[in-house]
Amino acid sequence: MQTLEPYLAEHPFLKGLEPHQLKIIVGCATNVQFDVGQYILREGEEANNFYIINFGKVTLEIFTPDRGPITIQTIGEGDVLGWSWLIPPYQWHYDARAIEPTSAIALDAKCLRAKCEEDHDLGYEFLKRFTHVITQRLEATRLQLLDVYGVH
Amino acid sequence: MKSIITEPMIPKPFRIHRKLKETHDTYTIELESTNGANGFPFSAGQFNMLYVFGVGEVPISISGDPSMPKMLKHTTRSVGIVTKAILKLRSGDVLGVRGPFGSHWPVNEAVGNDVVIVSGGIGLAPLRPVLYSFISQRDKYGKIILLYGARTPEDLLYKKELEQWRGRFDLEVKVIVDSASGNWRGNVGVVTTLIPRIQFDPLHTVSMICGPEVMMRYTLKELQNCGIKNENIFVSMERNMKCGICLCGHCQLGPKFVCKDGPVFCYDHIKELFGKREI
Secondary structure, eight states: OOOSHHHHHHSTTTTTOOHHHHHHHHHTEEEEEEOTTOEEEOTTSBOOEEEEEEESEEEEEEEETTTEEEEEEEEETTOEEOOGGGSTTOBOSSEEEESSOEEEEEEEHHHHHHHHHHOHHHHHHHHHHHHHHHHHHHHHHHHHHHTTTSOO | OOOTTTGGGSOEEEEEEEEEEOSSSEEEEEEEETTOOSOOOOOTTOEEEEEETTTEEEEEEBOSOTTOTTSEEEEEEOOSHHHHHHHHOOTTOEEEEEEEESOOOOTTTTTTSEEEEEEEGGGHHHHHHHHHHHHHTGGGSSOEEEEEEESSGGGOSOHHHHHHHHTOTTOEEEEEESOEETTOOSEESOGGGGGGGOOOOGGGEEEEEESOHHHHHHHHHHHHHTTOOGGGEEEEOOOOOOSSSSSSOTTEETTEETTTTOSEEEHHHHTTTTTOTTO
């Protein structure tokens, strides 16, 4: 039976990890599928997983009582979904919903948090990689806030 | 003998043939010469000075097809006194046109290469002539990729054409908006986030960028991260063009004049000036 190891070893987000670190991650990984419209995360719920998207499209949404769900970003193939599992209180800050049939690798965050506590090198690697993702999202958010296409 | 200085300063009368609404504040106007002249040859990326009699003159990029010079097209957004006056004009009304002015996109220089076009907001207008040119000579180029960012789905220009281009097997078109609600099923985010999602040969790629300067700054960074060389990146700059013939100095960008040396610049030639706060 083919494991997820070869795929995860080549994924840009995980590339370069030590073999034993990769084995830990593979042990926490499962393949998951989401139908169109299916919620992957819900704001306020416990952040027990994060995801590496194989294919499909996912919207990150904030629900507002007056305007309903507002899409703040879409992510797709190769992207990483969710970093709230790393930061207390480990709760999602937004909703994520599949808007195309989506396949992803789910990583058990509770398991990984425990492993990161045991192996600080692994924890540091995760923090470095997620900081990069968070920085990209922050930069994109700042550009969105600038409203560069608006009339000024 | 006609003066080479004064002639380009005299507006030629053009009649509005049709006005097409693109978004709530943006229209495309189609213009025909009032004297039945055969056409108005231009190159993709050039601009005209449009003169609303008694109101004023503004530089607007030409957004039509260079192979169809009989009908001059300009896409303009209602933001200032003159553009608001342009959009109040009706079919049959006459305005003055001076031009075409400025440099053009490197359509011929890109032959044999992949092409990545990145546009934001109304920045798609000066790039539409490039797309027409590429499509008419499709076999001369490698991959042609259009990345287009807008504020909301309602702010997208040329929606019908975007649909047609997306339907072609030989064009890759990715559209993204800053924010969306409701039924939008496309991408949401900033246009720069699309760049890592496309595949091209960075050593043989020409990129053309047009949009707000801050958007171009971040786009440049992403393209450079992908390995595209500065000499293969072209940007369209916007400054306060007045005379169009490099006399008045209003559009000066350091030692360059945007009306004559630009608006399309090779990034390598202006990299020291790009993003400089003082200019």
